[in-house]
């Protein structure tokens with residue numbers, strides 16, 4: 566497919582039968598399980614940082630499918646890679662491998678563990694289709710590592726690790742977890758940043774500690790400085806694995822390949838999980854492990870039909886190559902820092918958290934709830950979301966321009982000014 570084909574919207578994409586947002590939403594409500602609420606907007610097309618709904622309204626996408634579309638919509642490099650791979654070989658099962666799968670695994674070994682240098686001997690990758698599956702595999706590694714004698718697993722309060730049963734057991738929010746109990750056991754939650762509590766909980770019966778270097782769903786909360794270093798040294802002392810969930814924060818989102826490279830540059834984890842931005846919009850996840858953790862899932866102990874699919878791997882390789890070629894890590898750090906500073910000066914904003922292009926904009930009480938601010942911004946032509954009642958999350962494509970970030974800041978200032986003192 567040529568890149569220009571993508572700029573010509575296919576007729577069916579513009580709303581088959583001329584459907585409006587309202588008409589499609591009504592059909593959605595009849596046909597789709599109500600796990601997300603009924604969306605008001607039905608998106609039919611995307612190009613770069615723009616998306617269009619079924620009523621023809623254009624939005625600047627400042628959420629990127631929740632930190633997924635890192636190169637924006639219909640990026641020519643992803644289009645080309647996916648279409649070349651699909652027209653050559655689309656799927657093979659894990660009875661076979663493909664050059665795309667091997668190349669992606671090799672890339673991930675050195676992106677996640679650059680400390681190991683050119684010779685990454687003891688790092689291995691398992692490819693999945695999503696973030697929750699990556700964490701599921703990491704939990705199975707932790708079980709294999711710990712055995713019956715080390716059956717405890719520690720996670721943090723406000724953690725989000727996914728919705729399948731194992732990942733759900735690691736997710737803190739009671740409303741997500743409790744309706745589905747009993748969940749895989751042995752998980753305990755610790756207050757974020759509390760080294761003494763961690764010290765007390767840690768012992769020879771702990772298999773692993775799961776941590777997000779930046780807690781995304783909790784409202785974009787970076788771990789307090791020094792905490793990850795403390796987790797590393799306590800897990801090492803106790804002989805437990807350190808698993809970092811970089812599903813949201815990884816793949817350049819914060820201005821480094823991995824958020825932990827920035828947040829805690831000296832820390833080398835045992836296992837890192839990835840997904841979201843990895844495939845630039847194509848579903849793909851990964852578990853990257855080193856040392857003993859890299860060899861604990863043996864033949865027959867884990868598997869997946871779709872994981873490592875060559876089309877998904879080709880997309881991820883295109884994402885990685887484009888981030889390098891377009892020097893996007895530098896762009897993300899510079900623009901993100903400037904945007905965060907600018908947003909912090911907006912009246913109604915209490916604080917700006919996060920790094921690079923993963924930002925949580927805290928709102929003063931008068932301006933909350935954030936869900937109403939997000940809706941007002943949508944009416945101004947910007948897609949954002951509200952992970953908490955007091956927080957707007959910004960996670961635009963990494964290719965977003967300064968003009969676009971400026972425009973969001975101006976729109977947010979206008980929206981918040983109209984709410985203060987309401």
Ligand SMILES: *Cc1c(COP(=O)(O)O)cnc(C)c1O
Nearest residue numbers: 695696697725726727781812813
């Ligand atoms: C989104 C997310 C997950 C779950 O990923 P899915 O692809 O939705 O299964 C896990 N961990 C973190 C930190 C996430 O942000």
